[in-house]
Amino acid sequence: MFAALFPGQGSQKLGMGREFYQASAAARDVLDRAEATLPGLQQVMWQGPEEVLQLTENQQPALLAVSAAAWAAWLELGGPKPARAAGHSLGEWSAHVAAGTLSLEDALRLVRKRGQYMQQAVPADEGAMAAILKLNPEQVAGVVNEIDGVEIANLNSPGQVVISGRRQAVDEAAARLKEMRGRVVPLKVSAPFHSSLMRPAREKLAADLARVKLQEPAFPVYSNVTAKPESDPERIRQLLLEQITSPVRWVEILEDMAAAGIETFYEFGSGDVLSGLVKRTLKGARALALQTPKDIKSALEEL
Template identity: 75%
Template sequence: MFAALFPGQGSQKVGMGRAFAEGSAAARAVFERAEAALPGLLDTIWEGPEEALRLTENQQPALLAVSAAAWAAWREAGGPDPAYAAGHSLGEWSAHVAAGTLELEDALRLVRNRGRYMQEAVPEGEGAMAAILKLDEAAVREVVQRTEGVWIANLNSPGQVVISGRKEAVEAAAAQLKERRGRVVPLKVSAPFHSELMAPAREALARDLARVELRTPRFPVFSNVTAEPATDPERIRELLLAQITAPVRWVEILEGMHGRGVTTFVELGSGNVLTGLVRRTLPEARALNAEEPEGLAAALKEVVS
């Protein structure tokens, strides 16, 4: 049994997805639809500059388009639907495009707005995020709970927790965590994602999402918020909004899939971040990366064998 995984912000790079466009008619059609929905998006994806691709409002639709193209190439090559799917933060939207919950064009416009609203929620320089390594969730949570203005944003793998919030609060929590022998890695991000400071973005996106039809997904997609699969369209709508301020419970998602019989995970889209997180969380599972056509072909062979 296999699950499909879709990456989030931080996995982007200029030129991503071009090999799929050149080698797959289905992927090329996805990119053409993406360009029609958001003119200029393909230039940003394939030509850059990197600074433009890093902008949250560009990065989110760019990554979604590339994941959707990789998924189209997978299906064109005879790839089956997964038992489950999940995406890391933004990637949850990509998973719902793959599952048919959202139309590609609707999702692209929504995540562009999502990125813009998230950037506008907190003035640049006032928020921060940091990855905490070598400490477990309980140790990080203890410090966060007694530090006002900071929240747990991502539970990525055992020994990798991301915190987010006001810059001075993140720095104060980080100092305490260093004293506990944690390793602190400040993240180069433009806003404090997955914190309560993103509440204005959640409220703004709610108005946009209310106008879009969501359908029952062809396969269950795990929610970042609950770490459980969701199939009811209205519940999915609620969870996609709640996700903006809630932590990404990635460890629980992977463990939940594994507990339901998933032994193989295929990451579809740019980068290999999620492949690495699977290997650190579930060393006994197979983690395969379909970032390029060659990787997709190898993953397909493993899945259908």
């Protein structure tokens, strides 16, 4: 049994998806459909400039398109369905495209708006995020709960927690966590994601998502909000909205998969962030990033 994982923001890079486009007819079809839905996306992905790709409204559809292309290439080569699937933040949308919950075109249009709304929710430079290393979630929560304006955004691995909120509050929490011998890494993000400051984005996206039809997923897809697989389309619709203001419970998702007997994890799309988190969270687990058609062929040979 294996689980399919789909990356979120931060995994983008110039040239992403080009090898899939050149080597796989199925992936090429996906990327051409993405271009038809959001004209100019391919140029941003392959030619940049990088600061344009970094914009949240471009990052999100670009990552979704490449993950969907990688998944299409997997199926084209005879790859089986996963026993479980999950995506990190934006990646949860990619997982639902792979599972057939959402059409590629609907998902692309929605995550473009998701990115725009998230960027608009907080004025530039008022928000911040920081990764906290070498401290456990309880230690981080103990500090965060004493400071207004900062929240836990991501529980990525046992030794990596991300905080998010107003810049002054994040800086205050970071200073205290440093005193506790935590390592603080400020994140280069354009808004304080997965915090209550994103509520305006959630409210705007609700109207757009309400107009789109969702299907029951073809395989179990985890919610970042509940850290459990969800199958009811209306429940999924609500959780995709809640996810915008809720922490990503990635450690719990991986632990639940391991408890279900998953020992192999494949990351579909750009980057290898999630593969690294698997290895840091689950001892003995096998995790591979499938970033090219060659990676997929190698993985299928070993299945």
